[in-house]
Amino acid sequence: MLDVPWPASTEDRPGRRAGPPGLAGWCLRVVRSRLFEVAIVVLIMANGVVLGVETYRDLGPAGPVLQWLEWVFRAAFVAEIAVRVLAYGRRPQDFFRHGWNVFDFVVTAAIFLPGLHGDSALLRVVRVARMLRLVRFSPGLRTIVAALLRSLPGVAGFLALAGVTLYVYGMAGWLIFGRAQPEQYGDIGRSLLTLFVLLSLETLPDLVEQGMALSPWTLVYYVSYVIITVNLLLNILIAVIVNSMEEARRLEMTERLAPGHDEDGDGVPDEVDRIALTQRLDDLWAVIAELERELRIDRDDRPPRPRRDPG
Template sequence: MSGAPAPAERGEPAAPTDGQSRLVDGCRRLADSRPFEIGIVVVILANGVVLGLETYDGLIAPGAALHWLELFFRAVFVVEIGIRLAAYGRRPQDFFRHGWNVFDFVVIAAIFIPGLHGDPALLRVVRVARMIRLVRFSPGLRTIVAALWRSLPGVGGFLALAVVTLYVYGMAGWLIFGSRYPEEYGDIGRSLLTLFVLLSLETLPDLIEQGMAISPWTLLYYVSYVIITVNLLLNILIAVIVNSMEEARRLEMTERLAPGYDEDGDGVPDELDRIALTQRLDDLRAVIAELERELRIDRDDGHGRPHREDARAGR
């Protein structure tokens, strides 16, 4: 099986139906083709390379060449969006029912806003945003983005807990070290900034040395902070993201196993997720093992033939 995403997964229309024009049919075939996607990816990468080279002073002199390159990129992207819109035939509004299609349209259309051309920095931000479009052409990247999106509620709860923890330790640090080290703990703002930088553990030896000059008991402050925040809270954050990624992968698996996910129209899903297939096989093995235990069947009697223990006992 090819690793290319199917049209339903990319937010593109299904196979054509009778009565649609040859133009719509051709646009749909082109939008679904792998060479078309590869060509767009190459243009996006070339656009990114040009943007990167522009950051080096004197390497590329601004002039007509860059202007024509930018016009070429715009033309290619506009034609791409036009083909994808035309593939929907008489229902172009269906194009905007998919998030990635909306993002692509906004990024491409934003470059034509008149007000942007008076602000070079904002214009460059819009041009850089084109690079994000690479995500839609990679199933793995789409899964990661979907996982990050689904993890936002859990991350919000984590951030609330982290803010409370940092605030408590920040107030404690101000009470303990504020008078002695005002640059690090002179107020709650500096205290929180010091503890935030401490999350990297780079300043831990210096802070411990400062604390030991006051009292050996300050070691408990830093040890407990490192255990609770650096180890416990960050691990919770990782667990939330990993769990969301697993949910996103399962959701994608469910969509792939849905009856509608059938590109070749043979009535069978084109790609079966390996994990789902493995789980089904494990369930089948468990059922067979349970049946064997109930029927008291030996898997092998030494001659490669199964037999019943109760029948042997009755002889």
């Protein structure tokens, strides 16, 4: 289900039985319903089918029908955004506090910009961008996108290291093979392109054979390149992405556990607080049991604790 946060007042927080009244309450119930999500997903997929059909030539009488369907999609997506905004009641600006909402609004509103009419390429790009909206309806896809975004700093460091490594090997390749193989290593540009294609290892047998014809020592160049770049660097990239995937999955689980509940205002959802408190109590009981075993205290032999008079 999609999380549509309600204004953070004491009586209208998500999860409360008393929901917002009137039109806002109806819109909130609609947005949180499973049928609404399924309908939007079907519309997005139908929009993709129409875009695919439009790539064929000589559509004949189907052309006007496809144009009519495009206007139906526009009206439906505008109505969807309107319902989502109205679900925020007296704080419609909170709609833009969430990244996916902003993306949906931009993709829907961009279709009405001046100049985006007819059969322009930019208009088709905007229409194709609607297909990306399917990501918000799939927790798995959201986790992957969040992981890719969280891995950007690590990927940037990896790209810097990979760029330096490729440049060093490119210069070495130009010095070693520049005269013998000018098509592959004639300058730094061709050398870098050859090494980049070599990352797939498809051209490795041919390059090794050409290098061995020049000198057996060229095998050291290619073996070291494959070990450092193909094995080591690519494994580092995979490790960065996998680590970001785990962090994004933990974040997704935390958001599912507590969609907006934070009564104490500490920034940690209440459900997570309860889980942490339960774990601490379990640890405390384990420590008490260990102390009882060390002190050899028998629970059955201890005198009962005196009861306090409630009066």
